[in-house]
Amino acid sequence: MADTLRYTEHAYGTDNFLQTLGIWEFPDDACSPVAATAAADSTDEGDKYWFIYIHGGAWRDPLCLTLPTINRLLSLDSPIPQSRIAGFATINYRLSSHPDFPQDPERVPAYDLRHAHHPDHIHDVRAALAYLRRLDVGVDSGTYVLTGHSCGAALAFQVLMGNDALRTTTTTAATTSPSSAPGRQQPDDGVPLPAAIVGVEGLYDLDGINERCGGALQSISEGAYGPDKALWRALAPGLWRGYREAFGDVVRLAVVAQSPDDELVDMGECDTMERALRESGVRTLAFRDLRGKHDEVREDGRHIARVLGKTLEELDRLQK
Numbered sequence: 001m002a003d004t005l006r007y008t009e010h011a012y013g014t015d016n017f018l019q020t021l022g023i024w025e026f027p028d029d030a031c032s033p034v035a036a037t038a039a040a041d042s043t044d045e046g047d048k049y050w051f052i053y054i055h056g057g058a059w060r061d062p063l064c065l066t067l068p069t070i071n072r073l074l075s076l077d078s079p080i081p082q083s084r085i086a087g088f089a090t091i092n093y094r095l096s097s098h099p100d101f102p103q104d105p106e107r108v109p110a111y112d113l114r115h116a117h118h119p120d121h122i123h124d125v126r127a128a129l130a131y132l133r134r135l136d137v138g139v140d141s142g143t144y145v146l147t148g149h150s151c152g153a154a155l156a157f158q159v160l161m162g163n164d165a166l167r168t169t170t171t172t173a174a175t176t177s178p179s180s181a182p183g184r185q186q187p188d189d190g191v192p193l194p195a196a197i198v199g200v201e202g203l204y205d206l207d208g209i210n211e212r213c214g215g216a217l218q219s220i221s222e223g224a225y226g227p228d229k230a231l232w233r234a235l236a237p238g239l240w241r242g243y244r245e246a247f248g249d250v251v252r253l254a255v256v257a258q259s260p261d262d263e264l265v266d267m268g269e270c271d272t273m274e275r276a277l278r279e280s281g282v283r284t285l286a287f288r289d290l291r292g293k294h295d296e297v298r299e300d301g302r303h304i305a306r307v308l309g310k311t312l313e314e315l316d317r318l319q320k
């Protein structure tokens with residue numbers, strides 16, 4: 001499974017221990033069992049894609065890293081032939097503080113602290129994607145599928161939002177980041193855009209879900225974005241409508257997937273995001289038939305693997 005691939009870990013930043021990413025590549029060695037299976041599969045035609053994952057955990061949970069989906073995609077009954085997989089990468093990013101894992105900022109060095117605030121999380125995701133491109137392993141615009149779980153799904157769609165997701169206030173124009181050229185939606189930071197983007201159990205409108213859930217997401221949202229609800233809304237991928245322009249000629253498909261059994265994120269989030277995508281006029285798939293609770297979906301991985309299989313099928317259909 002994943003341990004049959006060549007795994008390397010990379011620091012894409014130097015400010016914090018969480019600015020790392022992991023890469024799983026297929027070994028070149030033709031004698032290895034994985035390489036042999038990939039060769040046997042090579043009659044399956046079509047482009048290879050990288051599968052890049054952004055974990056969830058409410059921007060703060062240090063225990064939400066995951067492997068199960070990778071193992072599902074490498075298993076014999078995988079919905080995706082190995083010949084279509086270029087590799088896998090997972091992105092870590094600076095986390096906000098968590099009440100269950102307190103740290104004393106007086107005593108813990110900044111490098112080891114989890115005390116990030118927006119825009120640190122999305123900044124790190126962008127830095128990681130730009131780093132992956134520079135590594136020259138084949139991650140480039142249109143060569144990968146970007147998947148996120150929970151707040152990772154929000155971060156994935158925020159990559160498409162470009163400068164609008166980097167803003168820290170609602171009082172200034174969105175395109176004020178130093179690296180942005182006037183009028184450009186994407187900052188000039190070398191971030192490759194995905195061929196498809198897949199949000200699983202995503203948090204797409206914090207104000208909306210927080211209202212529906214009687215304030216249950218108040219402290220999580222404030223921990224990540226601060227107290228200004230106007231800013232929560234400005235950063236919400238589910239309230240944005242610029243996906244058509246953001247897709248350009250590169251991004252071809254957006255997918256949202258949700259389990260009705262999720263006890264933390266309701267179906268309303270999936271509805272909100274699907275509406276944003278459809279009203280923006282981009283090709284959209286929605287799956288509301290995942291099974292399992294919020295964390296079970298990622299711990300099991302089978303439904304995420306299935307949705308990724310459907311994503312690839314749709315990409316293939318669009319290419320014909």
Ligand SMILES: N[C@@H](CC(=O)c1ccccc1NC=O)C(=O)O
Binds near residue numbers: 152264
């Ligand atoms: N285990 C998390 C909770 C969590 O991840 C979460 C809770 C409600 C809605 C979404 C969540 N995760 C999204 O990334 C925590 O307590 O920080």
